[in-house]
Amino acid sequence: MTPARQGPPSVVTVVGIGADGWRGLAEPSRAELCRAEVLIGGPRQLDLLPAECVGERVAWPSPLRPAVPRLLAAHAGRRIAVLASGDPMFYGIGRALAEEADAVRVLPHPSSVSHAAARLGWPLEDVEVVTLVGRPTARLAAALHDGRRLLVLSADASTPGEVAALLSDRGFGPSRMRVLEQLGGDRERTTAETTADDWARTQHPCDPLNIVAVECRRAPDTLRLGAVPGLPDAAYEHDGQLTKRHVRAATLGALAPAPGELLWDIGGGSGSIAIEWMRTHPSCRAVTVERDRVRAERILRNAERLGVPGLRVVTGAAPAALSELPAPDAVFVGGGLTAPGLLDACWAALPRGGRLVANTVTLESEALLADAHRRHGGELVRLAVAHAVPVGGFTGWRQAMPVTQWAVQKIDNPSPGADR
Incomplete structure (x- = not known):
């Protein structure tokens, strides 16, 4: 049993600091740094402090996140101040400290995003911020929409070139780009506006401390990708195993993704359901289970192409491959319904309030869904889509195979005759 903590909780003060260093700090921030017995931060940030900050200076090791609890424990009982770039609670160290420390006091500074919006004259409420600090550049693709303004937080001097190349x-080469460096400092600089295509063709030296401003412009021949589920089928690389556009939109509607939720996509095919689940919100997560290794690799390519490189792909057969997965908020079964025990395993894994959606085009699997509907309730529907095609010199309808869909939410109060 862990002994109870004695005395009042220790408070970690987090001080935001900009490229202007000590002279840009407000008096309360200066006072906290002067009183601190331990000063923790990056080497660049620690070098900004004057001699009157007499506390022991401790540089963050790499990787940083695992070191947070260890450093706090090593200096427990001492007055600790942590330096952070700009606003510590905006993609900064403030989040990790709030999760690990007894108590946190935050003294923010204007973030690089606030500085950039001020220099550009861009209202922040109309700007999307994407961070590439410790994250793959491919995630930027999900934010590309014609006419949108983006501020991209750079990892280092190479980020602007990587952004331009992406x-x-x-297909957004005509987008306008500017790079803003050392915002708020004596060496502040903004590059001349150019297109992403031009930037990608030319070597542009950049300061490591930078933010990239992008005004998105889609090339005329680029496939248009909307912000809601139901992307064009042509957006995916596939071998025919693809939940088609209209059925995909209906399926995501039934799955009802919400921020932060985790989806199991079983029988991933081309990964379209999991990919569009993740595109609904940056915090949505998904795991795709696909037994075919070639298709699993294709799913990864589709995910990177469409801006969700964080999609996890598990190569294996369900239900065996499900045993080590984190508990889902929702499950989609797009293949393998006849595998013994699959539906029961998915149902058992769902928490209260979780959703399960299963699609099929075969009579054998349809019988399984009818039985599941009888036992658990929910909604059983048939989705039919027809496309207009040439018929001689005229136009007629070509019917696609109808899809039977079972959608259900797991609740605690079953109705008579249904185990919900």
Whole structure:
């Protein structure tokens, strides 16, 4: 049993600091740094402090996040001040400290995003912020929409070039780019506006402390990708195993993704359901289970292409491959319904309030869904889509195979005759 903590909780003060260093700090921030017995921060940030900050200076090790609890424990009982770039609670160290420390007091500074919006004259409420600090550049692709303004938080001096290359590759080469460096400091600089295509073709030296401003412009021949589920089928690389656009939109509607939720996508095929689940919100997560290794690799390529490189792909057969997965908020079964025990395993894994959606086009699997509907309730529907096609010199309808869909939410109060 862990002994109870004695005395009042220790408070960690987090001080935001900008490129202007000590002279840009407000008096309360200066006072806290002067009183601190321990000063923790990056080497660049610690070098900004004057001699009157007499506390022991401790540089963050790499990787940083695992070191947070260890450093706090090593200096327990001492007055600790942590330096952070700009606003510590905006993609900063403040979050990790709030999770680990007894108590946190935050003294923020204007973030680089606030400085950039002020320099550019961009209202912040109309700007999307994407961080590439410790994250793959491919995640930027999910934010690309014609006419949108983006502020991209850079990892280092190479980020602007990587952003330009991605924009060009995804058909947004005409987008306007500027790089803002050392915002708020004596060496502040903003590059001349250019297109992503031009930037990608030319070597542009950049300061490591930078933010990239992008005004998105889609090339005329680039496939348009909307912000809601139901992307064009042509957006995916596939071998025919693809939940088609209209059925996909209906399926995501039934799954009802919400921020922060985790989806199991079983029988991933081309990964379209999991990918569009994750595109609904940056915090949505998904695991795709696909037994075919070639298809699993294809899912990864589709995920990177469409801006959700964090999609986890498990190569294996369900239900065996489900045993080590984290508990889902929702489950989609798009293949393998006839595998013994699959539906029961998915149902057992769902928490209260979780959703399960299963699609099929075969009579054998349809019988399984009818039985599951009888036992658990929910909604059983048939989705039919027809496309207009040439018929001689005229136009007629070509019917796609109808899809039977079972959608259910797990609740605690079953109705008579249904185990919900």
